[in-house]
Amino acid sequence: MNPAGHWLERTAELELDGTELRRLIQLATERVVRFVDMLPSQPAADVGGGAELARSLVEALPEHGTSFAALLDLLFDRVVPKGFNTAGPGYLAYIPGGGLLQAAVADYLGDAVNRYVGVWAAAPGMVQLEANVIRWFGEIVGYPPGAAGFLTSGGSLANFGAIVTARHHLLGEQFLRGTVYASDQTHRSVEKAAALAGVPAANIRVVPSDDRFRIQLPALEERIQADARAGFQPFLIVGNAGTTNTGAVDDLDALADLAGRERLWLHMDAAYGGFFMLTERGRRVMHGLARADSVTLDPHKALFLPYGTGSLLVRDGERLRRAHALTAEYLPAMQDTQDLVDFCQVSPELSRPPRGLRVWLPLKLHGAAAFRRALDEKLDLAAWATGELHALEPAIEVAAEPQLSTVAFRLRRPGMDPETLNRLNRAFLERINARNRVHLTGTMLGDRFVLRICVVSFRTHRDRMEMCLEDIRAAMRELPSE
Ligand SMILES: *Cc1c(COP(=O)(O)O)cnc(C)c1O
Secondary structure: OOOOOHHHOOOOOOOOOHHHHHHHHHHHHHHHHHHHHHHHHOOOEEOOOHHHHHHHOOOOOOOOOOOHHHHHHHHHHHHOOOEEOOOOOOEOOOOOOOOOHHHHHHHHHHHHHOOOOOOHHHOHHHHHHHHHHHHHHHHHHOOOOOOEEEEEOOHHHHHHHHHHHHHHHHHOOOOOOEEEEEEOOOOHHHHHHHHHOOOOHHHEEEEOEOOOOOEOHHHHHHHHHHHHHOOOEEEEEEEEEOOOOOOOEOOHHHHHHHHHHHOOEEEEEEOOOHHHHHOHHHHHHOOOHHHOOEEEEOHHHHOOOOOOOEEEEEOOHHHHHHHHOOOOOOOOOOOOOOOOOOHHHOOOOOOOOOHHHHHHHHHHHHOHHHHHHHHHHHHHHHHHHHHHHHOOOOOEEEEEOOOOOEEEEEEOOOOOOHHHHHHHHHHHHHHHHHOOOOEOEEEEEOOEEEEEEEOOOOOOOHHHHHHHHHHHHHHHHHOOOO
16 A cells, blocks of 8 residues: 555546447447458558558557547558558468458457356357367368367467377377478478477478379378388378469378378368368369368468468367366366367467357358358359460460469460579569559479469459459560560
């Protein structure tokens, strides 16, 4: 107590009353609605002057408050526009997602009620909604009821969870001779996850891919057997159901056969491709996905959610539990029935956001059918764009036909040396992006630089794809044809 006796003073200024909350939400909502209305007419990217902007935002801890209206202006006028317009319909770079507003509303609700979903006892209902989401994902993949899983912040941590679980199940605590196999098209998060999981960097085997960018099975099998003969302990194959480069899907049934014969864990990185299992075409391309021991799915890609939602599913849920279960005196009793889950027992986190709600709300509001139709539209758009690119042959070469919704292409110049051709294609990419109606990115396929169109955003429709092809044709005309 201070001499003035002020310790009983009530400080309630952080507690908004109903009027203040409504005002806050209303102002925010107006800005969001305006932002979304403007998306189609906004540049696909605004990348100049990023460093100046970042440095101009540096400030000391504010001692006093600022009006919300002024902060919204700062955010929407200065902070948000700079960079890639990842929410817009022209974002065809990397792997888009879009960010469903329904999920933003779910986050608002979830954060407002601030329930604790790390342990079942603290929020049995909220935990069950998230368990339903995991169950639905299992159904989408084709997993049996004994599967388990959890929501992560993204695919990187889902891949990490898979490697930890495989390592724990097959190698226990002596894992330094364990080796991991993945194709040269595998996302770098796998290598990083393996390193974080304690796999020595020298034990990660990069297996070549074929002319459609799928892992070469004979090379994989030979390498596994050679390692075993040399005293290593092969334990994990990471396959791809939709590579980031070209959307390539490995021969999943053949991978599952091989993993079964060699008694290895098969993890499928389906961060990008997985939700296309909602569509008939996707199920055809990814036949065999359900035979994998574990699967990474990124709802913030092909389920269109805002960034910050990935997931890991494990076919035999007990294995996931054994790799993660832990109790503590300061926690409530854990559930030991089959049907109720304490997420802290099957995942690395304890306190965390209620991620289930942002998946649950959009799926409940619209039903899976709406997502299936949207994904079918993306497949159609990628196929349409590919047809248009073929029509530009021989000046254009389609380097990878879409297996899902990504197509890779480049300018072709017979006789041009490879370095010069790569430079020309980089200039081609810059010309397309300079029109600022679409934003594409490139990648290296072996030593060839290629451009890619990746259609995943729920806001991308036929009109934007037509703009994309117009801008490709215009950029072609600007570049020397020899
Ligand atoms: C995006 C992606 C990842 C990484 O996921 P994050 O959500 O960005 O952490 C891993 N694998 C593939 C195939 C991806 O497309």
